[in-house]
Amino acid sequence: MSHVLAVVEQRDGALRKVSHEVVTGARRLADALGGEVHALIVAAAPVTGAEALAGFGADRVVTATGDGFARYAPEGMAAIIAERARDGGYRAVVCAATATGKDLAPRVAAKLDVSLAADVTDVGMDGAAVVVTRPVYAGKANLRLSVTAAPAVVSLRPNVFTPVERPRAGTAETIAVSTAAGRVTVREVKAAAAGTLDVAEAPIVVSGGRGLKEPENFKLLEELAAAFGGQAAVGASRAVVDAGWRAHGDQVGQTGKTVSPNLYFAVGVSGAIQHLAGMRTSKVIVAINKDKDAPIFKVADYGIVGDLFEVVPRLTEEIRRVRG
């Protein structure tokens, strides 16, 4: 069988943006295999955005609905995905390596008794084998793997696979599935403050390090981020997270999040190797630091040597002006 199952993610009844990336990655494999892409959504009810998946190359879109799926239900969802993957005889199963996907994909793979190639940045076919590239050592090296198990279960790193429009006729169907209540249940989802973007998902990240001197001074970075009108998130170096200035969810680096935004500002961040590992794949990097020998300037596209307490407010003002 040469078809590929694309497991796409929804939250609160809407498809997540990463779904287009997953279908694009699945399409690439299906093209090499001469097969179809079947997108699978597991949700409480039909979701908005499902019809768009055909535009990215899904030949079939199946929504499996069940009462227990209003929130993330790891056990029930993994069981359904594994069952569909097995019954459909798919050559590959493609997921997203989001917070949910990192939890879900290993469960699916284990149920199928196959390996998982997690958090890959490239995927393709080499003869009969699915081949992937995945960053290891926090992006300091890339590992190339050949997946011999069938189906090959692969999770794609978010923000790496640029969605490609590949319109297909695309059929859509909804099937009701019965689900046993899972042992692991999500009781509540505490949403971050409205308008707050996650550093791992924001197109612009403004990160601060020890150069900020005091936790209160992060308000300078929050103002800079706000000047981008809901496009930017505030990140932090390990030093300031360890010091308790910022939440660990904001940490960028080897023991924090790996980010690849379009634009990354490193403000008062020296550029320790473990920080660079978490942001080196950003498209454009700007460094602001008073030490002209700071290692961050070695990876920055643009740098300003100077006192961040003067540079950042001026930059905020200028960004506000040009975005006017």
Added chain:
Amino acid sequence: MKIAVCIKRVPDSETRVKVANDGRSLDEAGVKFILNPYDEFAVEEALRRKEAAGAGEVAVIAVGTAASQETIRTALAMGADRGVLLQADAVPADGLAVARALAAELQDGGYDLILCGKMAIDDQSYQVGPMLAERLGLPCVTAVTTLSLEGGKGVAEREIEGGVEVVEFPLPAVVTADKGLNEPRYPALKGIMAAKKKPLAVKPFDGGTVGVAVTGMGLPAERQEGRIVGEGAAAVPELVRLLREEAKVL
């Protein structure tokens, strides 16, 4: 409370990576190895649970080469009671093979809780914990930042993009630790001395069929060194012009 913690020996996060002559693995010359930081949170959590219960056992288990004995001793020095090494020539790139071996070792142990790190900082696979849970038929919660256990039930929080999930589950369970769960202790000298006398069993690793093969390892393209736009706030207008007109990101 009987708790097992799965741990791994990994290169320090400050390691400068060089590819070995085989073209597909890390050149270990001069590399300092540590207990995987996420596993350190798991060990700490296990010790706190045992201390709070006033009784119990914390066993640490690793898949790795003979050198992993040193990593197990680190966990024993923190306060774990005994160690098991499933000794392999190399840790396979297939997380399922690792999970199979761990499951075989742990399945009849009668553990109330099995803790792992959410990932190892070397291969970043995020999978051994949940795969182990599947093999054992246990509930699993991954990447937790808070954990409370009471009366055979657990409540944990885990971060998702833009929020936090509050998750309930019954024990026994597999839980994987994220940063923020606790502040791991440093082994005290007394603990280091005591660790030398604690039991450490070495058994052969058997992971079954391996479904992935490493074909190569390479270094990412170096970023080109950029330029210093200028000094101080006076350089800001030129920076913004470059971001708009040259980099085209604004």
